Amino acid sequence: MFSAVSEDASTALRALELNSDSDILDVGTGEAQFAIYLALQGYDVLTGEPATDTSQYAGKDWMDKADKLGVLNHIRFQAFDASDIPFPEKAFDAVFFFGVLHHIDEELRRSVFREALRVMKPDGAIVFFEPKSETLEMVWKSDPDHPVAANPVDYASGLNITASKMTGSLMDIYIFQKAT
């Protein structure tokens, strides 16, 4: 599983060409697979999820794994809700949502998108990874209640941004940047 995450994550990183000192926000910590992947690539990552999320997808014990892999000191956790991000505007070179948007309540998704855009630097990027249909078929075997994938483009109307989409091995990858 982790190697599949790495494959899709590296596809996005190749497209973004981030510097090693980039400011990175990872929204929706979960098992921290994505945060750990980024830290293993040498990035410092700020990650968070709502403190109020009591679902099976949140409050995971990921720190041990990060520690064993020697990257715990490269990952900072702060609880937050993505519809009201507690960070200043233009703070991040990249805002990542790995397997997260479809777990966010439908009515919050548009404000989540606006918040991501607010905290993104003008030359930064927002990247959503959403499960491909084959991936969901696999997930539903063990978790039949898992939500369907979201299409981030549905929440981007009226925003001055460009979108590109890539197909990864597990996920569809959507990259949004400010239109020039």
Ligand SMILES: C[S@@+](CC[C@H](N)C(=O)[O-])C[C@H]1O[C@@H](n2cnc3c(N)ncnc32)[C@H](O)[C@@H]1O
């Ligand atoms: C399946 S997990 C994501 C997997 C994770 N990114 C990883 O790499 O292991 C879904 C995450 O979305 C988060 N989430 C749900 N609603 C949210 C919200 N409103 N704001 C921020 N995160 C949210 C959950 O708390 C959980 O951490």
